[in-house]
Amino acid sequence: MELSEEARKECEKIISRYPEDWKEAAILPVLHLVQREWGYVSLEGIKTVAEMLGMPTARAAGVMSFYPMFYKAPVGKHVIHVCSTLSCALGGAEDLVDHLKRKLKIEVGETTEDGNFTLLKAECIAACEAAPAIRIDDRLYRFIGKEQIDELLDSLD
Ligand code: FES
Structure with a gap:
């Protein structure tokens, strides 16, 4: 290439x-x-x-x-980074990961069949005071819950 x-x-x-x-x-x-x-x-x-x-x-x-923003292999159209560091872990990050795995039918590190989403875990994304936090592409989402994630993913499809 x-x-x-x-x-x-x-x-x-x-x-x-x-x-x-x-x-x-x-x-x-x-x-x-x-x-x-x-x-x-x-x-x-x-x-x-x-x-x-x-x-x-x-x-x-x-x-x-x-730098976790650089990908060594192809990723989906949207990349979801779920922070798994302490504040977010205590705030329920693992529940969010499980929710996303079920919803997207993929494991962490995988991309959905339609190529729309890649799910990754991340180290602290600098929103510890607003745990749990996730980043989708270049946008940070704070105090994120399962319902908000569902709405977000639907809006990104
Ligand atoms: S621990 Fe999650 S943003 Fe810092």
């Missing part, structure tokens, strides 16, 4: 904003761009990013693995 000419040029433009010795610092916006292009960042994608930034592939992969 090759990056489109347009995406490659956009990457080069991003990288050009950084000093030659600090090109690696452009890794996050470049990873975002690659994911926007392909929907995820495959091993091939990591190699492409590392090559563009002049850094070892292993280091690029290490950086990417730190």
Whole structure:
């Protein structure tokens, strides 16, 4: 899989904003761009990013693995991240996960047959005071309950 000419040029433009010795610092916006292009960042994608930034592939992969918003494999049209860290766990995150597994008929880490939803668990998503919290795509939902989740998923279908 090759990056489109347009995406490659956009990457080069991003990288050009950084000093030659600090090109690696452009890794996050470049990873975002690659994911926007392909929907995820495959091993091939990591190699492409590392090559563009002049850094070892292993280091690029290490950086990417730190950030849960980057996907190593294809995901659904909508990605649901259920926070499972302490506040949300105490607030009922596991019940939400069970509810979503039943409703979507998938396990955590899987995508629905129609390709609409991927269910993932996440570490703290910075809404501890509003537990339980989930993130769907780029939006955060606080004090979320099963009924609200049902309404949300119906609105996203
Ligand atoms: S513990 Fe869930 S948002 Fe922080």
